[in-house]
Amino acid sequence: xxxxxxxxxxxxxxxxxxxxxxxxxxxxxxxxxxxxxxxxxxxxxxxxxxxxxxxxxxxxxxxxxxxxxxxxxxxxxxxxxxxxxxxxxxxxxxxxxxxxxxxxxxxxxxxxxxxxxxxxxxxxxxxxxxxxxxxxxxxxx
Amino acid sequence: xxxxxxxxxxxxxxxxxxxxxxxxxxxxxxxxxxxxxxxxxxxxxxxxxxxxxxxxxxxxxxxxxxxxxxxxxxxxxxxxxxxxxxxxxxxx
Numbered sequence: 001x002x003x004x005x006x007x008x009x010x011x012x013x014x015x016x017x018x019x020x021x022x023x024x025x026x027x028x029x030x031x032x033x034x035x036x037x038x039x040x041x042x043x044x045x046x047x048x049x050x051x052x053x054x055x056x057x058x059x060x061x062x063x064x065x066x067x068x069x070x071x072x073x074x075x076x077x078x079x080x081x082x083x084x085x086x087x088x089x090x091x092x093x094x095x096x097x098x099x100x101x102x103x104x105x106x107x108x109x110x111x112x113x114x115x116x117x118x119x120x121x122x123x124x125x126x127x128x129x130x131x132x133x134x135x136x137x138x139x140x141x
Numbered sequence: 142x143x144x145x146x147x148x149x150x151x152x153x154x155x156x157x158x159x160x161x162x163x164x165x166x167x168x169x170x171x172x173x174x175x176x177x178x179x180x181x182x183x184x185x186x187x188x189x190x191x192x193x194x195x196x197x198x199x200x201x202x203x204x205x206x207x208x209x210x211x212x213x214x215x216x217x218x219x220x221x222x223x224x225x226x227x228x229x230x231x232x233x
Contacts, residue, residue, distance in 0.1 A: 036233045053233055056149055056225060059205050084233060095233025120232045126150030127231040138151035140198075140229035 001081060004068050005061045006125075009087035014094060025078035028101040030108045034116055036096035038089045042129040043139060049132050053086040053095060056124035060084065067118045075111035077102040082119055142167055142220035146178065150228040155184055165218065171201055172214035174224060188226075200227040 001023045002012055014035075015023075024031055042048040064082050072080040079101040089095060098115050102108040127139045143164055148156045156178065165174070175195070179185045190196050201208040202225040208216045218224070 038233075051233075054149060054153070056147070056227070059202065059225070062205065121230070123230055123232045124149070124227060125230055125232045126228065127233060128150075138154075138228065138231075140150075140231040 001079075002083070004064045004080075004082045006055045006057050006064070006084050006086055009085050009089060009093075011085075012083065014097065015099075020099065024101055027103060028078045029103050030105040031079075031099065031101040032105075032108045032112045033100075034096070034098040034112055035094050036116075038091050038093050038095060040091045042131065043137060046129070046135075047132045048091060048129050050091065050130045051089045051095070052128040052130070053084075053089065054126045054128070055084065055086050059124045063122050063124065064119070067115060067122065071100070071111050071115050071118070074114075075100075075102060075107045077107065077111055080111065080115060082115060084119065084123060084125055086125070142169075142218070144174075144218055144220070144222045144224060146174070147223065147225040149225065150231075152187075152226050152228055155187060156226070169218045170214065171203065171208055171216045171218065171224065174218060175201075175214065175226075178226075198229045200229075201225070202227065 020031055038051050040048050068080040068082055077100055081099040083097040085095055100108050100111045128136060129139060130136045143162060146161045146163060148159060153159055179188050188199055195214055203216055204223055
């Protein structure tokens with residue numbers, strides 16, 4: 001499985017369930033994934049046609065590694081991966097993939113949630129929305 | 142001394158580029174750099190509040206360290222530093 005980090009859109013394939021199962025550490029009894037996807041409703045309920053994702057790669061990769069290491073240790077996981085994609089995206093395309101695996105579901109559910117909350121707050125990544133009316137806006141800026 | 146400044150998100154567009162190399166006199170602080178870069182009303186309004194303080198949502202990194210955890214805008218700059226000006230993050 002590839003290292004966690006920032007990847008250009010299309011640089012890595014989304015793993016199938018079989019891919020995940022074949023790479024799952026053998027002491028794992030639960031594997032959970034989260035996929036963040038471009039949705040068609042954006043800021044102020046404006047209809048979105050696409051997104052641009054930009055990142056400060058060196059810094060974001062450093063942060064992703066820290067989050068994965070810390071989550072893995074805190075919850076005793078066998079695996080924690082975060083992949084954040086950058087580039088131009090259409091509605092329905094994946095932006096983020098988070099994978100966690102552990103012995104039991106009771107540790108992996110909260111680990112997955114914490115990994116998601118942390119990448120949202122900590123990663124040096126920015127999102128620009130493009131709307132059907134031709135306007136565009138950096139979110140949070 | 143020469144330093145590099147990186148701009149991201151909305152700041153990339155406002156400052157007109159991803160990266161700029163700047164020649165400064167020795168003894169420059171982050172605050173001096175921001176004053177130099179914010180050469181229009183629009184830029185000053187985005188970066189500073191009405192009392193001239195850095196807005197809360199603006200994050201400045203010096204060599205990947207938060208200047209807030211160094212000496213804030215009074216962090217001194219040195220030859221070869223990489224300064225990044227970041228708007229609030231918005232992961233996917």
